[in-house]
Structures are given as C-alpha cells and as structure tokens.
Amino acid sequence: xxxxxxxxxxxxxxxxxxxxxxxxxxxxxxxxxxxxxxxxxxxxxxxxxxxxxxxxxxxxxxxxxxxxxxxxxxxxxxxxxxxxxxxxxxxxxxxxxxxxxxxxxxxxxxxxxxxxxxxxxxxxxxxxxxxxxxxxxxxxxxxxxxxxxxxxxxxxxxxxxx
Ligand SMILES: [Zn+2]
Ligand SMILES: [Zn+2]
Numbered sequence: 717x718x719x720x721x722x723x724x725x726x727x728x729x730x731x732x733x734x735x736x737x738x739x740x741x742x743x744x745x746x747x748x749x750x751x752x753x754x755x756x757x758x759x760x761x762x763x764x765x766x767x768x769x770x771x772x773x774x775x776x777x778x779x780x781x782x783x784x785x786x787x788x789x790x791x792x793x794x795x796x797x798x799x800x801x802x803x804x805x806x807x808x809x810x811x812x813x814x815x816x817x818x819x820x821x822x823x824x825x826x827x828x829x830x831x832x833x834x835x836x837x838x839x840x841x842x843x844x845x846x847x848x849x850x851x852x853x854x855x856x857x858x859x860x861x862x863x864x865x866x867x868x869x870x871x872x873x874x875x876x877x878x
Contacts, residue, residue: 723797726823745822758863
C-alpha cells in the first residue's frame with residue numbers, strides 16, 4: 717500500500733487505543749503495515765527503486781533529480797495521510813499528538829526500513845525478505861484504474877473509524 721493508506725489504516729485501528737500506552741499504538745500500527753501489504757494493491761511509479769526479482773538485491777539507483785522527485789512523492793504521500801488523520805481526529809492534547817505521531821511512524825516503519833536496507837544496511841536483510849514474503853505478489857501497478865479506486869475505498873472505509 718502507499719504510505720498515506722498505511723497511516724489512515726493504522727490510525728483507524730489505534731484510535732480506540734489512543735488513551736492506552738503508546739507502545740500498544742506502535743505495535744498495532746506496525747503489524748497493520750504487514751497485514752495491509754498482504755492485500756493486492758497499487759503503487760505509484762518510483763524512479764529510483766531498482767525493483768529486482770530478488771528482494772534482497774533491491775537497491776536505490778538514479779540521478780539526483782529522480783531522487784528529488786521520489787523524495788517529494790514520498791513526502792506528499794505521507795503528509796496526505798497525516799493530514800487526513802489530523803483533520804478527522806483533530807488532536808488537541810499532547811497525548812493525541814503523540815498518538816498521531818506514533819501511529820504514523822509505526823505504520824510506515826517497514827517501508828522506511830526497506831529504504832535503509834536498499835541504501836546498504838545489510839543487517840536489515842532478514843526484515844527485507846520477511847516484508848517481501850508477506851507483501852502480496854499480486855501487483856496492481858499496471859492497473860491503476862482498478863488499483864487506485866480499490867485503495868481509495870480501503871482508505872475511505874478506514875477513515876470512517878478515525
Ligand atoms: Zn506494496
Ligand atoms: Zn510495505
């Protein structure tokens with residue numbers, strides 16, 4: 717799933733736990749990432765991820781301008797998710813802000829770790845392989861007309877619970 721969908725799903729699942737311990741919010745958000753990735757889904761195209769068949773061989777590759785474009789896309793993607801959650805939950809207390817920050821970071825941590833691995837952190841190889849194994853092998857990237865509405869629908873249903 718894209719980052720914003722992960723964030724909205726984690727927020728929906730952890731909103732009822734917001735008053736409990738942030739560690740619980742973090743754990744549920746993290747697990748929700750892998751669960752959501754198991755559903756066939758669409759990704760927007762990236763220019764700097766060398767998508768090899770073997771997940772362990774995946775690396776960053778590209779020009780400075782391609783990196784800038786991708787970094788911008790990731791930032792817009794994550795910000796959109798955080799923005800939607802902020803709009804729906806209207807955090808007003810320190811605890812509510814902590815909940816939002818913890819749910820958002822937990823929900824995108826696996827993709828962040830993938831990025832760190834692709835930059836050469838070989839100690840994350842085990843995670844890289846597990847993440848890939850759980851991730852659906854049915855990619856809707858070539859079918860945006862199905863993939864985008866499907867992912868929007870998932871995010872919209874999740875948003876109802878925020
Ligand atoms: Zn995915
Ligand atoms: Zn993922």
